[in-house]
Amino acid sequence: MSSLHVHPEQTNKRKKKVLFFLSLFIVLVLIFVVAGVFTFQSYNTKALQPVDPKSKQQELIEIKQGASAADIAKILDEKGLIQDEKAFRYYVKKEDIHSLQAGTYQFSKSMSVQEIVDKLSKGEIFQTNVKVVIPEGKRLVEIADILAEKTAIPKEKWIQIMDDPTFIQALMKKYPNILTEEILQKEIKHPLEGYLFPATYEWDLTKMNEKDMVEELVRTTSLYMKRYEAQFEQSSLSRHQIFTLASIIERESKTTADRFKVSGVFYNRIAQNMPIQSDVTVLYALDDHRVQVTYEDLKTKSPYNTYTNPGLPIGPIDSPGEESIKAALLPEKSEYLFFYARPNGEVLYTKTYEEHDAVYKQYKSEWAELK
Numbered sequence: 091m092s093s094l095h096v097h098p099e100q101t102n103k104r105k106k107k108v109l110f111f112l113s114l115f116i117v118l119v120l121i122f123v124v125a126g127v128f129t130f131q132s133y134n135t136k137a138l139q140p141v142d143p144k145s146k147q148q149e150l151i152e153i154k155q156g157a158s159a160a161d162i163a164k165i166l167d168e169k170g171l172i173q174d175e176k177a178f179r180y181y182v183k184k185e186d187i188h189s190l191q192a193g194t195y196q197f198s199k200s201m202s203v204q205e206i207v208d209k210l211s212k213g214e215i216f217q218t219n220v221k222v223v224i225p226e227g228k229r230l231v232e233i234a235d236i237l238a239e240k241t242a243i244p245k246e247k248w249i250q251i252m253d254d255p256t257f258i259q260a261l262m263k264k265y266p267n268i269l270t271e272e273i274l275q276k277e278i279k280h281p282l283e284g285y286l287f288p289a290t291y292e293w294d295l296t297k298m299n300e301k302d303m304v305e306e307l308v309r310t311t312s313l314y315m316k317r318y319e320a321q322f323e324q325s326s327l328s329r330h331q332i333f334t335l336a337s338i339i340e341r342e343s344k345t346t347a348d349r350f351k352v353s354g355v356f357y358n359r360i361a362q363n364m365p366i367q368s369d370v371t372v373l374y375a376l377d378d379h380r381v382q383v384t385y386e387d388l389k390t391k392s393p394y395n396t397y398t399n400p401g402l403p404i405g406p407i408d409s410p411g412e413e414s415i416k417a418a419l420l421p422e423k424s425e426y427l428f429f430y431a432r433p434n435g436e437v438l439y440t441k442t443y444e445e446h447d448a449v450y451k452q453y454k455s456e457w458a459e460l461k
Contacts, residue, residue: 137177138203141170145199146244150216150295155192159183162190166206171197178203187211194218194296196242218295224307226288226411227340229374230280233307233409243300251300252282261305265312267319272330277393277404284333284406287311314412321419327402334402336410336418341370344435346413351439353421355429360401364427371396374407381433382457432456 149169153162163178172178181203182190190207193215197206220240224233234248251257258281262269273281287310293303315322322329335356343352359366369383375392388397393404410418426439428446433456440446 137172137174138181139173140200140202141173142199147247148196148198148242148244150194150218151197152194152296153190153192153210157190157192159187159190162210166197169197171199171201171206172203178207182207191215216295220293220295222291222293222303224286224288224291224409226414227337227408228288229408230283230286233286237303241295241300241303248300248304249280252286252304253280257301257304258282261308264305265308267322268312268315268329268333269308270328270330272328273405275404279394279405281405282308284337284409285311286409287314288409288411315415318416318419321416325419327418330405331402332415332418333410334404334406336415337406337408338366338368338370338396338403339417340408340410340414342368342429342431343414343437346417348437349414349417350420350422351424351426352429352437353417354424355426355439357421358424358427362427363400365398365400366396366402368396371403371407374403 149171151165151169151171153165157165159179159182160175163172163175166172166178167175185207187207190210191213193213195209195214196216197209222236222240224236228236230252231245231249234245234252237243237248238245258269258273261282262271262273268285273285282304286304286307289310291303291306291310293306298306322332325332327335335353338356339349339352343349356366356368371394372383372387372390372392373380375390375394376387388395391398393399394407396403424439425441428440428443430438430440430446430449430453432438432453438449438453440449
């Protein structure tokens with residue numbers, strides 16, 4: 091018989107080889123594990139960031155009683171408020187958060203998962219019942235500011251809705267007693283300017299969208315104006331012109347008595363083919379809120395400028411209250427062709443330019459002090 095003799099050196103070489111490959115395998119496994127953990131953590135860190143840091147859009151989300159973290163993650167993902175459902179669930183578990191409270195919340199794509207979870211865990215629900223006060227004499231863009239503040243919906247979106255041609259056409263069909271074809275004139279800044287009724291509104295934001303709220307402002311105007319239907323029919327001015335005149339009266343006078351007198355002055359000037367020369371129309375043309383205009387301002391090229399254009403401007407310059415609309419329909423008869431409003435609210439009426447000029451020179455310094 092013969093036997094195979096294995097040299098000890100060969101055995102050692104084999105052992106070293108096996109140990110080398112085993113060590114290499116272990117090292118590679120560790121590398122893959124570490125890389126996997128790093129990739130997972132990196133992915134989760136990214137997935138926990140806001141979907142769109144620059145977004146101003148707000149979303150109302152209702153979380154029902156008994157909803158799990160998985161249920162909430164699905165809702166948020168469907169609304170595009172988080173990047174990944176799994177990352178949301180991972181964060182909730184990692185942070186050992188046991189209570190995500192039910193209610194209506196307001197979230198934005200600019201919020202991180204941490205911010206969203208923080209709101210949910212603290213139960214910082216959104217106040218869905220809001221009281222919105224629209225004062226008399228506010229411009230449409232100012233009303234958009236008020237709505238944005240009360241609803242957290244961006245001002246730009248409110249203006250976009252109010253100027254939407256399809257929406258406006260739908261409103262015109264519903265409320266023909268106030269919205270006529272004249273609001274569609276090409277150079278009008280905002281078709282609904284003047285038709286958003288100043289009043290106090292109470293809304294449940296879970297039951298109304300933006301268009302519903304804007305429509306309620308218009309519908310309220312329509313309801314109030316139905317009581318003056320006979321006066322509208324008898325007026326020498328169109329409905330659109332009445333609202334336009336009322337919006338100027340609103341800015342030019344502070345008391346009920348003065349509104350009717352100022353209205354009479356404007357009617358007298360129109361009857362004599364005189365420009366009505368209202369500073370507030372120039373300021374609207376300039377998108378300005380100053381208390382005084384300059385001679386250069388009076389040259390502004392705009393269909394709202396009542397110094398360079400005869401008669402009334404192309405459309406309203408703010409939302410007039412009921413008293414101003416009534417004054418536009420029922421002007422007080424007089425022989426006055428001029429009026430001058432002092433900063434203290436007093437309005438002085440004159441029949442001739444010479445009288446008016448004397449009043450202007452006497453009190454003009456009062457306005458200069460307000461600059």
